[in-house]
Amino acid sequence: MFEDSLLEDRSALEGADAVLRRLAEAGARVRREAADAERPLATLTDDVRPRAVIAAGSEARLLRAVLEPVCPVPFVAWPAHGLPGWVGALDLVVVMASDGAEPGVVATVHEAVRRGCQLLIACPPASLVAEHAASRSTVLLPTSAADPLSAAVVTLAGLQRLGLGPVVDPQAVADALDQVAADCSPFLDVSENPAKDLAVSLAEAQPLAWGGTVLAARASRRVAEALRAASGRAALAADADELLPILESQVPRDPFADPFEDDADADRRPALVLLDDGSQDSLVRRDLNRLRAAAEHQDVRVCTVSQHHGSDVERYAHLLQTGMFAAVYLAVGLGRYVDL
Incomplete structure (x- = not known):
């Protein structure tokens, strides 16, 4: 009962306390991840538009939900490891691997590099995924919080800079999360x-x-x-x-039922x-x-x-x-x- x-x-x-504290710190994680990613985000421009965007990893469907209504190129959230057969050097592969180690994600990243795809990846810099992602066409957004939502927010900010998604302000998202933490405080x-x-x-x-x-x-x-x-x-x-x-x-x-x-x-x-x-x-x-x-x-x-x-x-x-x-x-x- x-x-x-x-x-x-x-x-x-x-x-x-542990899980409540983690929920309450969600806004801080978004700010930290956004601050750590400032330099690679600054390198992203909308000068060259990819033929298509393929998203993989945790929260790929969140990216699809945000991007599909406005993305100017075809967008695919790919649930399996590897990539569709048609994906190549003209396409952008977006991978979120905040935990940095899932074997299926490693296989997807390896395949993207092998095919010469543009690669936007959010993962820990010292991880197996980052090792397989190394290429001249890769932009790595460093993560450290093992938080899929934070990684997704930073990735969406990057896709906005590429001209592929709506405006996403990590600071505003962090403020929204902070407000929920205040409203839902255990106190x-x-x-x-x-x-x-x-x-x-x-x-x-x-x-x-x-x-x-x-x-x-x-x-x-x-x-x-x-x-x-x-x-x-x-x-x-x-x-x-x-x-x-x-x-x-x-x-x-x-009204007369016995709840016990x-x-x-x-x-x-x-x-x-x-x-x-x-x-x-x-x-x-x-x-x-x-x-x-x-x-x-x-x-x-x-x-x-x-x-x-x-x-x-x-x-x-x-x-x-x-x-x-x-x-x-x-x-x-x-x-x-x-x-x-």
Whole structure:
């Protein structure tokens, strides 16, 4: 059973100090990685446009979500090791390997160098990936924090300089992460802390997470993964058309049901988690309203995490980080340990 008193219990919160501290330091990591990458970023220009961009490694799909709407050349997020057969010297291969050692990423980097591709890589300078990336066509963005989000933000800043992506300001993203850390501090009680409030709302529920835009949907998948790890329960992130049948099949809550029944887990109700990044797209707003109406009709709890200010990447970081804090507080309330 979830004990909300644990969210204000100093000893219980100390048990999650390591993961809470890592979440709180996300803004500092972005600043540090951006500062370390200043010199190589300054060498990037949009003088020569590549034929296509191929992204590999951790957070490649995040790059695709940000770049696809605006990238002036074809963009591919390549999930497998190696490269597509058509990739060659006219193409840009972007690799994020903040941990610096995954064998599949090493193979991809080696293949990019062998084919003479332009290579933009974010990885530790003293790593096997960096060794295989060495070439005249390689720009290495040094990383040290083993943080995929920080590496992705710096890489997006580099792609902006190449004329391939939108404006991404690492300082502004870091500020957004700092704001979430302040708002979700363990020293704030549940009435002031949106992450603790979300954790309490999901205490005995099976979360159904939704984000309407491509980036919000990606945040919803990451948050669902964290909630599964935190609670040991099912948590689903999906599109509106996939979530609506689940919501519509729910029987309205029985006000006389005993919450302490032995089979309570078998009848655990869902809770709808809406990650709203402020998109005014008519289809996104329609799906948001459909989900909310279905949940309210079937007496399903609705939890909304909203961020309507800042760039796309800033709003994504805000939604994602709030969900991550909530997952930690959910684990604390359940007496579990989670390492995100």
